[in-house]
Amino acid sequence: SNGSVAVSLPPPADPSNPRDGEKSAWYSRANHDERMRRVVDRARRGCTKKLLYKRIPVLTWLPQYNLSVAASDLVAGFTVGLTVIPQAIAYANYGLYSSFMACFVYTIFGSCKDSPVGPTAIAAILTRENLHGLGPEFAVLMCFLCGCVVMLMGILQLGFLIDFISGPVSVGFTSAAAIIIATTQIKDLLGLSFPGSKFLDVWEQLFEHISETRLWDTLLGFACMAILLLLRKAKDIPVGPADTNKRTTLQKVLGQMLWLISTGRNILVVVVCAVMAYTFKLHDVEPFLLTGYVKPGLPPFQPPPFTATVGNTTYSFLDMTSSLGSALFVVPLLAILENVALAKVFSDGRAIDATQEMLAIGACNILSSFVSSMPVSGALSRGAVNHASGVATTFGGIYTGILVILSLYLFTPYFAYIPKASLAAVIVAAVVFMVEFHVVKPMWRTKSEPDCNFCSGFRSFMELDLIPAIATFLSCLFIRLELGIVIGIGINILFLLYASARPSVHVEKVTSSSGCEYLLITPDRSLVFPSVEYVRNLVTKAGMKEGSSCTPVVIDSRHIQGADFTAAKGIKSLIEDFVKRNQPILFYNLKPSVVEVFQGVQPKEFKHCHNEAELNELLKGSEFRGIASAFAWRNSDTIKGKPPQTNPKPDLPVIGSPVYCESDTLDHSTTE
Incomplete structure (x- = not known):
């Protein structure tokens, strides 16, 4: 009867019947073959040359690699190597072990040529906070597990999680981490020795x-810090004309020398201090506290430890994992955040594949754990050096890794003469610029000043970007770094939920081209379960207070892009409330998808229109004529005998003074 074609299906197979059993086996084999064919087709579609080049980026540029590109990578790689060696020694005893394997791995899988993967200040302080008092085996296991977590996030394409860490939260965390790192180095700057790594403990x-x-340690430390800060500006000293093409050969050479001295200032200061300490040692004078013995040579290539013995306590794998706690999730997230942020800074407008960066950083950490490494990521300071050095491809990391390996083979015995104060000065001079005070004023300016009205003022307060930044900063300083960033993310999510639950609602009286006056209510965003009850109360109170119960209410839904079941139930209750007091309510500009959601709960008297013509027809229809006349009579009686205002332009409604409703209390003092 409905035009469909009837298809006769075979009766179900009877297993006791031999023929039916053969049919059942044939159908089973056919279904299995069909499933296997689909799996093979899906795998074949996934394993394409394009995907292979995307997941192994080295294949895209290696065929075009030439001598000029190799020269650029060589200069940049060795320059970064001269920067990373003193930083790695200062960060941790195993810092140099963390500085070469990741360089090789990222060359193959990395997509950002400017990202030098290795130990970072933030990774070092997080490792220190979570492993204080435990052995280095825990740091190596953390590196392995962090790599596994990051790799899994990349496989599951969870790059969107980075979007939940907003700029203010990142600023608060980075600034607090920089202050904590600098605080932990004060004792080495002053030549002191005492336990404690937390901010308040160190100051106490x-x-x-x-x-x-x-x-002498104090003098050396502050002198090194001053020299490092001065040499940082050496590259900005003007040498000759601003146009490099007009400079003489001598001026160009001098400019390059200043740039090289400024870039390699860390290694220069550390070497000079080590030579001084060695000279004093030859004369049996030890004015400085020295780094001490550093194990020479490369670390053995072996799997990360899954058991460890600290003192008289033996830790199993589960014990070690539980000891790491929340660091197993916070450290990977921050490693990705650091590297993606670095990639965005030097992307030159190119899109960044967060999934590929996750896979690359995950592989770097997993393989680095086989050479006794701590967690690694891209370092912004070394990334700036890499970019300024003119790196062309990720192959620059190969030269950095080779330089680190040579230093481990040849210069490890001399590391023992490096004064601790000089290493502390290197760290403080590097992290002092991570405290981002300069963003406070722009963050304050991004939001308008709070309104004197309580509800509007509270909304403005909740929109201030400084709130999550300050909360993250203080939590990281006085509680723990990983808990601080979790608190900051939680506050950001709370702000998002509040904004979703408290939309702005615009209320105004409008006269249609047919002369019918009605109340136009416009929510500014989609209706979802946190906001539906709030919007329902606002619409109900606006309908009751703005005029009479006979005034038609039109809800302009042009901003409602979506709705859920709870919103549909709330709209159904709203319509029922209006029907009970015989007040018309219409929905205007509803999306078809939203109409389907609302109709799913089967509301009665649900009327909606898609354009102004339909709206005018409904307003001047038979069921609204009496209402409009009664309202016009009352309006003329109350407003000094004047008839209702009509629209001089028949195609456009006349809009009265708007009222912005942002709370349960409506302001009608400006409504005509």
């Missing part, structure tokens, strides 16, 4: 042991 211990300050 510092004031208790301030009388034990060593004069």
Whole structure:
């Protein structure tokens, strides 16, 4: 009867019947073959040359690699190597072990040529906070597990999780981490020795042991810091004309020398201090605290430890994992955040594949754990050096890794003469620029000043970007770094939920081209379960207070892009409330998808229109004529005998003074 074609299906197979059993086996084999064919087709579609080049980026540029590109990578790689060696020694005893394997791996899988993967200040302080008092085996296992977590995130394409870490949260975390890192180095700058790594503990211990300050360590530390900060500006000294083409050969050479000295300032200061300490040692004078013995040679290539013994306690794999706690999730997230942020800074407008960066950083950490590495990521400071050095491809990391390996083979015995104060100065001079005070004013300016009205003022307060930044900063300083960033993300999500639950609702009286006056209510966003009850109350109160119960209410839904079941139930209750008091309500500009959601709960008297002509027809229809006349009579009686205002332009409605409703209390003082 409905035009469909009837298809006769075979009766179900009877297993007791031999023929039916053969049919069942044939159908089973056919279904299995069909499933296998689909799996093979899906795998064949996934394993394409394009995907292979996307997941192994080295294949895209290696065929075109030439001598000029290799020269650029060579200069950049060795320059970054001169920067990473003193930083790695300062970050951790195993810092150099973390500085070569990741360089090789990222060359193959990395997509950002400017990202030098290795130990970072943030990774070092997070490792220190979570492993204080435990052995280095825990740091190596953390590197392996962090790599596994990041790799899994990349396989599952969870790059969108980075979007939940907003700029203010990142600023608060980075600034707090920089201050904590600098605080932990103060004792080495002053030649002190005491336990404690937390912010308040270090300052408490510092004031208790301030009388034990060593004069020569203090002088050396602050002198190194001043020299490093001055050399940082050496590259900005103008040499000759601003146009490089007009400079003489001598001026160009001098400019390159200043740039090289500025870029390699860390290694220069550390080498000079080590030579000084070695000279004093030859004369049996030890004015400085030295780094001490560093194990020479490369670390053995072996799997990360899954058991460890610290003192008289033996830790199993589960014990070690539980000891790491939340760091197993926070450290990978921050590693990705650091590297993606670095890639965006030097992307030159290119799109960044967060999934590929996750896979690359995951592989770097997993393989680095086989050479006793701590967690690694891209370092922004070395990325700037890499970019300024003119790196052309990720092959620059190969030269950096080779330089680190040579230093481990040849220069490890001399690392023992490096004064601790000089290494502390290197770290402080590097992290002091991570404190982003300069973004406070722009963050304050991005939001308007709070309104004097309580609800509007609270909304403005909730929109201030400074709130999550300050909360993250203070939580990281006084609680823990990983908890601080979780608190910041939680506050950001709370702000998002509040914004979703408290939309702005625009209320105004409008006269249609046919002379019918009605109340136009416009929500500014989609209706979802946190906001539907709030919007329902606003619409109900606006309909009751703005005029009479006979005034038609039109909800302009042009901003409602979606709705859910709870919103549909709320709209159904709203319509029922209006029907009970005989007040018309219409929905205007509803999306078809939203109409389907609303109709799914089968509301009664649900009327909607898609254009102004349909709206005018409904407003001047038979069921609204009496209402409009009664309203016009009352309006003329109350407004000094004047008839309702009509629209001089028949195609456009006349709009009265708008009222912006942002709370349960409506302001009608400006409504005509």
